[in-house]
Amino acid sequence: MATSARLTLDPSFRIAPVEPRLFGSFVEHMGRCVYTGVFEPGHPLADADGFRTDVLELTRELGVTLVRYPGGNFVSNYRWEDGVGPVEDRPARLDLAWRSLEGNAFGLNEFMAWAAKAGVEPMMALNLGTRGVAEALELVEYANYPGGTRLSDLRRSHGVDKPHDVRLWCLGNELDGPWQMGHKTAREYGRLAAETARALKRFDRDLSLVACGSSNSGMPTFGSWEAEVLEATYEMVDYISLHAYYDPSDGDADSFLASGADMDHMIRSIAATADHVGAKLRSRRQIKLSFDEWNVWYQSRFHGESSLEWAEHPRLIEDDYDVTDAVVVGSLLITLLRNADRVGVACQAQLANVIAPIRTEPGGPAWRQTVFHPFALTARHARGEVLRVEPECPTVSTARYGETPAIWATATHREATGEITLFVVNRDRRNPCALDVTLPAGLAPVEHLELADEDPSATNTAADPDRVVPRPGTGLRLDGRRATLTLPPASWSIVRFAPQE
Numbered sequence: 001m002a003t004s005a006r007l008t009l010d011p012s013f014r015i016a017p018v019e020p021r022l023f024g025s026f027v028e029h030m031g032r033c034v035y036t037g038v039f040e041p042g043h044p045l046a047d048a049d050g051f052r053t054d055v056l057e058l059t060r061e062l063g064v065t066l067v068r069y070p071g072g073n074f075v076s077n078y079r080w081e082d083g084v085g086p087v088e089d090r091p092a093r094l095d096l097a098w099r100s101l102e103g104n105a106f107g108l109n110e111f112m113a114w115a116a117k118a119g120v121e122p123m124m125a126l127n128l129g130t131r132g133v134a135e136a137l138e139l140v141e142y143a144n145y146p147g148g149t150r151l152s153d154l155r156r157s158h159g160v161d162k163p164h165d166v167r168l169w170c171l172g173n174e175l176d177g178p179w180q181m182g183h184k185t186a187r188e189y190g191r192l193a194a195e196t197a198r199a200l201k202r203f204d205r206d207l208s209l210v211a212c213g214s215s216n217s218g219m220p221t222f223g224s225w226e227a228e229v230l231e232a233t234y235e236m237v238d239y240i241s242l243h244a245y246y247d248p249s250d251g252d253a254d255s256f257l258a259s260g261a262d263m264d265h266m267i268r269s270i271a272a273t274a275d276h277v278g279a280k281l282r283s284r285r286q287i288k289l290s291f292d293e294w295n296v297w298y299q300s301r302f303h304g305e306s307s308l309e310w311a312e313h314p315r316l317i318e319d320d321y322d323v324t325d326a327v328v329v330g331s332l333l334i335t336l337l338r339n340a341d342r343v344g345v346a347c348q349a350q351l352a353n354v355i356a357p358i359r360t361e362p363g364g365p366a367w368r369q370t371v372f373h374p375f376a377l378t379a380r381h382a383r384g385e386v387l388r389v390e391p392e393c394p395t396v397s398t399a400r401y402g403e404t405p406a407i408w409a410t411a412t413h414r415e416a417t418g419e420i421t422l423f424v425v426n427r428d429r430r431n432p433c434a435l436d437v438t439l440p441a442g443l444a445p446v447e448h449l450e451l452a453d454e455d456p457s458a459t460n461t462a463a464d465p466d467r468v469v470p471r472p473g474t475g476l477r478l479d480g481r482r483a484t485l486t487l488p489p490a491s492w493s494i495v496r497f498a499p500q501e
């Protein structure tokens with residue numbers, strides 16, 4: 001039975017401008033994200049630098065604006081010096097995070113060259129697990145100082161004359177997690193992050209710094225970790241990080257489809273925690289949120305790092321995404337946009353092969369997973385200002401999050417053209433929803449696409465790479481200032497409205 005819902009799109013209900021850094025991704029030295037993912041010298045489509053041009057093209061099509069690198073858990077035991085200079089002199093190392101052999105053929109300068117070709121901003125993570133302030137400063141000098149010092153001249157001797165001028169730096173990764181090399185208490189990490197931030201800001205006070213928040217909202221120290229870390233670092237950092245991965249654990253698809261409710265709650269909790277610390281410290285600053293790892297990840301299929309055999313770029317967590325996963329990814333992007341006044345950076349983890357929108361085969365093709373599509377369409381069309389959208393709609397009962405609104409939506413407005421784009425999910429798996437949209441005068445629909453399928457478990461594969469693609473929505477009607485459309489069960493939709501000629 002069809003349910004019904006309504007919402008209003010009004011350009012005066014503004015939340016914040018769309019921050020391009022919300023469409024970030026993540027390249028970690030993990031599994032086949034780097035090797036045979038973005039980098040595969042010898043592949044028929046590799047360019048002179050060994051970068052896969054098919055993956056570069058898909059990265060641009062995906063609309064990625066920023067890429068976090070080189071980890072992830074990998075960074076907490078990484079020596080950046082191993083990845084620069086003549087390739088033949090670079091050492092092989094043990095990557096303890098993923099029990100992998102790291103040959104170091106791809107390092108900082110390769111990543112920066114790749115980022116320039118992909119047209120993305122680099123976001124670098126520092127090793128604050130097994131290393132400290134000195135090594136962080138050395139990396140920043142190598143990367144960002146123009147020349148005339150030992151490390152900047154070393155970079156120049158490596159063929160990179162101009163500094164990379166990286167603006168955004170993560171002060172470590174997930175250091176609250178006992179699995180992390182160099183795991184720390186909040187007090188230990190807060191002290192180290194503060195010392196590192198103070199030194200980096202002395203080097204360049206305009207660097208943007210991200211302090212590590214909790215690894216996930218289930219950590220026993222969630223909330224208290226952020227409070228203690230921010231008390232130590234508040235005046236020196238710009239962002240606190242959040243990480244969240246979702247999957248339909250124990251087959252609970254209703255809760256899975258409502259993952260955006262959890263992400264929304266996390267964002268509000270950590271924003272409130274940061275503001276509480278700011279109030280206690282009588283600070284006028286506001287800390288923004290960097291949701292620098294988010295995605296669907298079937299963690300139940302991964303048996304832990306200790307279960308892994310030592311190998312060189314093994315196939316790790318190469319989840320095959322289906323239609324429902326794409327709907328959830330679309331809903332997580334809606335959640336990030338709904339919180340655009342607070343979330344300043346977001347990175348889908350990861351870009352290629354490892355829980356990724358882009359899949360590749362070594363020596364073979366690259367293709368778009370289902371989750372590629374909502375990301376690409378959102379990154380392309382979310383422009384201008386984010387509008388507050390509050391649907392009146394039924395709820396869906398979920399075991400994990402209680403009653404959650406069946407319709408989850410956001411919209412953006414481009415003042416220059418008058419266009420409004422609606423992004424909307426029907427989280428109800430059983431019923432389609434007749435949605436009634438009240439528009440500003442003079443707008444008419446110009447495009448309506450949806451992700452939905454008779455078979456929600458359908459996936460894209462190398463043999464059938466376009467099995468799941470956005471398809472034109474049906475039944476959209478306009479009557480004066482009212483548009484009506486039907487949202488299929490468990491679906492993600494985008495509707496673009498533009499001024500009528």
Ligand code: AHR
Binds near residue numbers: 071
């Ligand atoms: O993205 C995979 C891993 O998930 C990252 O290395 C780590 O930061 C997180 O736990």
